[in-house]
Amino acid sequence: MDHPRVETNGRIGPVNAALTPRYAGLGTFARLPRIEDVSKADVAVVGMPWDSGVSYRPGARFGATHVRESSRLLRPFNPAQSVSPFAELQVADAGDVALNPFNIDEALKTAEEAAAQFVSDGTSLITIGGDHTLALPLLRAHAKKHGPVALLHFDAHLDTWDTYFGAEYTHGTPFRRAFEEGIIDSSGVCHVGTRGPLYGTQDLEDDARFGFGVVTSNDVMRMGVDEVVGFLRERVGDRPLYVSLDIDVLDPAHAPGTGTPEPGGLTSRELLEILRGLRGTNLIGADVVEVAPPYDHAELTGLAAANVVYEYMSLLALGKDAPAGGPAYGESNTTYGESK
Template sequence: MEEIRIEANGNIGPIDSARIPRFAGAATYARLPRLDQVSNAAIKIVGVPFDAGVSYRPGARFGANHVRESSRLLRPYNPALDVSPFENVQVADAGDMAVNPFNINEAIETVQDNALALTADGASLLTLGGDHTIALPLLRAAAERAGEPVAMLHFDAHLDTWDTYFGAEYTHGTPFRRAVEEGILDTEAISHVGTRGPLYGKKDLDDDRRFGFGIVTSADVYHQGVAEVVAKLRDRIGNRPLYISVDIDVLDPAHAPGTGTPEAGGITSRELLEILRGMRGMNLVGADVVEVAPAYDHAEITGVAASHVAYDLVTLMADRRAATATKDAS
């Protein structure tokens, strides 16, 4: 089938859905071109089909393709930010990393190596998981590219700063403890957003504060409102290189049932999108959207939410790049 695409400013965009039905053709993210169909890409979207680090319900290895399928309804203009991301810069789907599902240490090394290779030309990377274990190698790569520890906003129901599970240091519940220990996070500019639910003990919070994390709980978002939360986060981050990691279970199960460790009392998809949009203009150097498990996702609710979260993250990256290029030109 011939791919009739929207093109603007020399950039090859998504398949034209006014001429080819949205339900037809291969499901790349937002129906964008594959990386091998463009000469270069400023923003690359890559999947990591890996869930060997989960502690409860598996299935996130199928998350990236589920998000791609759910992204068919995305359109090229983002009215919330008044940005056409695919016109501003070239965006492409880089396919999936081939990671070892039986060796978690090797998988982590593979993700890090692939992330460095994909960003070697200066491109920004948005990763679709996969479980949250993959955030550690992605942060390693982001810090290496930035040449310094990075700030981080971590959207999640859980802290993910535990030490081990069953003696294992590398799981989806431990990546940010390891990241602090490795010195790849700027501990003056890291925060969890949307956390909630029971913990193993008060020590979990004590450890988290010791690592430098700020915490904005889902209750804080409810009581303080999005505008106040955004102002506090922006003040904490400043213009540091910023990595955003989104575990889809930050959303209430009503908005994201298709995930491995759901917790009641989460934020809404609207609140999450508005907080992300509030990060406009910040120095976003990388992002991920993880823990989408399609086996539990009736009516594609979680996939649609994750696809829109990814879309706003791509928009933020494209907007920042376009603004930087305009500033440099002047």
């Protein structure tokens, strides 16, 4: 079946929802073209269906497909950022990376090699699905090109623990390994949204030794979004920035579909506004992990994750020279054809 697409500035965009119902057609992210259907992609969305590093509830291996299905409602123009990302950049869905569910070392090597192929070709990479173990190979791939990168880590948890059952590579250890490998810039790293019980004060002492700043979910509530954004922008400066986002940074009321939920988290509105506040930073890549659809009633988690990816795309479209701050909702000098 032929499903006409919106095309602007020579870029192939999503299937036109005025001609094909949103619930019909191929389930690519935001119903964008597959990567084989474009000559070159500025941004590639890549699924990472793997969750062999989890310590509690599994299910994130199904996250990539779930986020894609949840993205069908996304529209071409983002009024909160006053940008049409699919008109400014050629965005394509590159499918899933086949990761060995029985061998963690092999899976991480495969993820790193796949990511490095996109990054080395100059394609900005956004990955969806999988557990947080995957942040490590993704950081490795980006550091190969950019050197040690600044990192904003959105999560309920620190993920800087040492081992689980003697295993060094789990979803609770990626950023400790990243520090040890020298692939993150310790002067430009920060957790956002952390909360909940820890194993002991040593957790915080180790985390501080690795250089992490911390903005807890309580800090977001008390400081407010604008002050938090100002702190994060000062923290990362103009360094190459990677954003790694565990969907459990959101309160379970907003994202129940995840493996290790913690009460007292961010709202969807707070999270999206903080991400929008990063406009003009030197974003080089990003991920959304720990989306576990078996626990996602009403598709709340998938919808939140899909909109996070959309904000990533908008930031990339605006570029590192975009002025800080954003337009009032509805202010725009751009259009993109589709209105519904």
